[in-house]
Amino acid sequence: MSSLFRSEEMCLVQLFFQTESAHNCISELGHLGLVQFKDLNPSATAFQRRFVKEVKKCEEMERILSKKVFSTFEKLEQELREINRNHATLRQNLIELMDIDSLLRMTEDFFEEVLEINFSFFSFNFIILPPSEDSVFVAGVIKQERFPAFEKVLWRLFHGNFVLRHAEIQATEELQARGAVKKDVFIIFVQGDHVREKIRKVCEGFRASLYSCPKTLYERKQMSNSVMTQMEDLRMILRRTEEYRAGVLTRAAEHVQEWGSKVKKMKAIYYTLNLCNIDITQKLIVAEIWCPVSDLAVVQNALIKGSEQSGSSVTPVLNRIQTQQTPPTFNRTNTFTEGFQAIIDAYGVGTYQEINPAPCTIVTFPFLFAVMFGDCGHGLVMTLFAVWVISQAESLRKWKNEVTDVVIGGRYIILLMGMFSIYTGLIYNDCFSKSFNIFGSSWCVRPMFHPHGPWQNETLHEYHHLQLNPSVPGVYSGDPYVFGIDPVWNIASNKLSFLNSFKMKMSVILGVSHMLFGVTLSLVNFVHFRKFQDIFLQFVPQLIFMLSLFGYLIFLILYKWCITLRSETAPSILLLFINMMLFDYQSEHVLLYGGQKGLQIFLVLTAVLMVPVLLLVKPFLIYRTRMKTRHQVSRAEKDNVICFLLQVSMGDIFVYQAIHTVEFCLGCISNTASYLRLWALSLAHAELSEVLWRMVLQVGLKISSGMGSLMLVVLFAAFAVLTVTILLVMEGLSAFLHALRLHWVEFQNKFYEGSGYKFTPLSFDSLLKTQQ
């Protein structure tokens, strides 16, 4: 039997397994996710449970784990800090070496220059700077911004008796990546050895780094080469350090995740063990589980696997037991149906094995939404949005926002709502408040003019608005527009007069059909639970009551639509119905067909007769059976307790039946009226859509100046934003809510009890998912 139509048959099974294999068996069952453990020690408090120590241990472990995670993090932190420090030092060294390298390269030019100067001085002045031995040079690196001040200080110190050359170190990419600042290389040539100290002090003041630079070209080349090799080594070391750091971090992250899920699983297992009983011999654990009958074999296999894993010799024993207790309700859903099942369960989880409204809701809910939403343009946007969400569901789940979770959970619902909205939009002939004229309108203007009709050319000049008369031949072609509402109504100013009448009658027809469907589902329930008496005492009177009053109303609507009437004498359906209930048949009231009076009186009397049938017959029969059993009991033995109990609940039965009857009969009328919200919301949606068109987009399209196209862009953006926020989001939520209410109240109170409890199996997947 297909599983979604009613909840699965559940059985209560007793499990016996050895204490050693308990852990593995329960772990296997947890991975399966098909059994719910019953609490065998309901009276025991949390502290009295057998495995309370183990649960505490697991919680301790969770805390320790977070502490261990903490301490691991601390260790990691220290390690990382060291790594970072080394890294920084190495980087500093690298920068120094690079500075020396640039220094060496640039001093080449300086030395040449100085030799020239010396030579020229020598040749010009014969004195002053003897070459090499007495001239001192100092080379170093200083921050570029400090250089001008440095130069000034040197001038003041040596009164210009020095040669200073400097050049900017080219900022290479590597230097910039390692965060160096702009630096300059400088070299000072001075006379006299004693000034070396002064220069050193000045350089220290300006935090310039001095490097010893060899005098000969050969030595400089050698130093340059050694610096190069040192730099290469350092670069390699830095790279290795960075890789090591990254590796340490990733490994730690993996481990933490693993440990966390392991501890959660263990805690769940010990919590489950707390629900079980332990045998006198302390060797056997007894558990009671609820399990779907169709999955018994799978559960057995899992248990065997678990016991094999733990190395125990005894296989666990499954013992199915009969019970009077109500099993939990389990509806097996897939990704498509779980959204619809969720909105049914939100109102109330179904009683065990009663009919599940979810498969019907998959179609009727989006359909009723679409009747209220009815615009094929908006429906198309909604469908495309739903398709996008379905394709991106996994990546959108990562956002972990409540609103996105709801939208993702309901993505198939939104898809169906959009698709049905496109269909109802085509029938309402409403696309962003405009109509399509695919098949040609059935209304024609020409026959209204002379010679066929009453209008002249002058009539157009006299009157601003004129009404077409369908009784003039040719104006109305006799064949209605084949798919939906005729497009002429979109350009008519009395559009609402026609549409209101159409939509109200449509709401009543759809509502009564929906409720009749609900009453029929109660028949299915009665057949399944073998309450055949209830079929005649409840289902049949309810059906007759509903059909004779509201089924007849539908008949009147359809009849009036199908016959040709003269508009002056056409009776209003509402008045006909009211007069029928009040038995008001005055001669000036026009009736639709011959024999209507007799038929209506008969129907009303039948309906009124059904009320006492619903109210009294069932309690009376119960009373009679109780009387019979009481006589039998008193003949055998006098049991006061039983008699007392029976007498008390008789009153309850009467009251319950009275409530049920009143609720049904008055509810019929109020629920039918409640379905008029289908008309109300679709009217609101159509009007909002029209306002947006007329006040926003049409204004933009009517601009005739040159700036018109720019204004149209802005206005279209406004139109789009308002359409999405007001018409799609707000109206969508509103129609969703009202369609939901129609299902929960008007449809489900005809057959649904909803007093069950949900099946919550031990499942590690859902545990880890919820706690993530």
Place this chain on the structure above:
Amino acid sequence: MAATTFVIAMSVMTLLWGLIGGVIPWFIPKGPNRGVIVTMLVLTAVCCYLFWLIAILSQLNPLFGPVLSNDTIWYLYYHWQ
């Protein structure tokens, strides 16, 4: 007897939704989802057919006609047959 547009439309739609709701369900392969798919097809056919039927029947014998502005009447005089 020339079939009017109404009769053609009626038979086409009845045939179409009758096919979707009454014939295709017999061809759905057996599987765990067969019940749900058959329910969906039947209910969709019933709902959509009923909705279309209400729309067309309500326009079959109109009691009053549309009120149009004189500009609209002028336009329709020339552009609709």
